[in-house]
Amino acid sequence: MQNYPAPAQALVAEMTAACAADPGRAVAFQGAPGANSHIAALEAFPNGLPLPCFSFEDALDAVRDFRADCAVIPIENSLHGRVADMHFLLPESGLVITGEHFLHIRHTLMALPNHGKITEVMSHPQALGQCRHWTRAQGMTPISYPDTAGAAAAVAEAGDTHVAALAPSIAAAVYGLKVIEENVADSDDNTTRFVVLARAGLDISPDNGPVMTTFIFEVKNIPAALYKALGGFATNGVNMTKLESYQRGARFAATEFYADIEGHPEQPHVRRALEELAFHTKWVRLLGTYPQARDRGM
Numbered sequence: 001m002q003n004y005p006a007p008a009q010a011l012v013a014e015m016t017a018a019c020a021a022d023p024g025r026a027v028a029f030q031g032a033p034g035a036n037s038h039i040a041a042l043e044a045f046p047n048g049l050p051l052p053c054f055s056f057e058d059a060l061d062a063v064r065d066f067r068a069d070c071a072v073i074p075i076e077n078s079l080h081g082r083v084a085d086m087h088f089l090l091p092e093s094g095l096v097i098t099g100e101h102f103l104h105i106r107h108t109l110m111a112l113p114n115h116g117k118i119t120e121v122m123s124h125p126q127a128l129g130q131c132r133h134w135t136r137a138q139g140m141t142p143i144s145y146p147d148t149a150g151a152a153a154a155v156a157e158a159g160d161t162h163v164a165a166l167a168p169s170i171a172a173a174v175y176g177l178k179v180i181e182e183n184v185a186d187s188d189d190n191t192t193r194f195v196v197l198a199r200a201g202l203d204i205s206p207d208n209g210p211v212m213t214t215f216i217f218e219v220k221n222i223p224a225a226l227y228k229a230l231g232g233f234a235t236n237g238v239n240m241t242k243l244e245s246y247q248r249g250a251r252f253a254a255t256e257f258y259a260d261i262e263g264h265p266e267q268p269h270v271r272r273a274l275e276e277l278a279f280h281t282k283w284v285r286l287l288g289t290y291p292q293a294r295d296r297g298m
Helices: 006-020 037-044 054-062 086-093 125-130 132-137 148-158 170-175 227-237 267-277
Strands: 027-028 050-053 068-077 094-105 106-111 120-123 143-146 161-169 179-181 192-197 209-218 242-248 256-262 281-291
Touching: 006 050, 006 148, 006 170, 027 037, 027 054, 037 050, 037 068, 037 094, 037 281, 050 054, 050 094, 054 068, 054 086, 054 192, 068 106, 068 125, 086 192, 086 242, 086 256, 086 281, 106 148, 106 170, 120 125, 120 148, 125 143, 125 161, 148 161, 148 170, 161 170, 170 179, 209 227, 227 242, 227 267, 267 281
Parallel strands: 027 050, 027 068, 094 281, 120 143, 120 161
Antiparallel strands: 068 192, 094 192, 106 161, 106 179, 209 256, 209 281, 242 256
């Protein structure tokens, strides 16, 4: 609680108390009230109780500790790429992916009602990156903060008339700030993909409509390792919508990968592709199979 700026603390305490009274409806999200993740949690679970958590780790811990039924975590953005380091956080948490949600992001510049010339802008690094061309053109210096709405609360608390925040427009009303300009992202199609994380996976049938499957794997440190590992997806007609590499530790020897595919592991063509993947890698770990929220076709 003490990590949040003072203007956010009372609302965080109120929302936390409501979730403590009914944890089965609690949906954890990272950030202060009014953040994009708060909006995503409300859209994905209209009957849920959003539970603000200061960090991604805090949100995952809330689910593991039964203080929340699930968490809604941003994983990638159409303008700025990876959001949360789910490659590391999710395997260590023991949680599984049970859903996805897409949120159209609209950034609003807000400041104190008596603001002067804005010379600095505060927000989450992702928001700053998504608006970097616009803020540079305005001559504003970016300042990183753990979340967008928290940045708005911090601006309200600090009282500096030359500092603004980039946050959802709802945050201006929550923290008593004045909207200076709306929709300041560098692209109108700015979209963030969120995943829903829970303690147990879904009992989902391969016949219940389009599904996604997410997994991680480590290739062998040999020539053409990735080519051989992924060959089964091509030959079996499995569409891979995301493939991202990352290094764990300081070995810089064998690379690990995070991947999304269309399909269910029990479908014959997907099963064959995963079997071939397992044969050509050190290990494969499934992170979840869940309903597809958006068609991945052209």
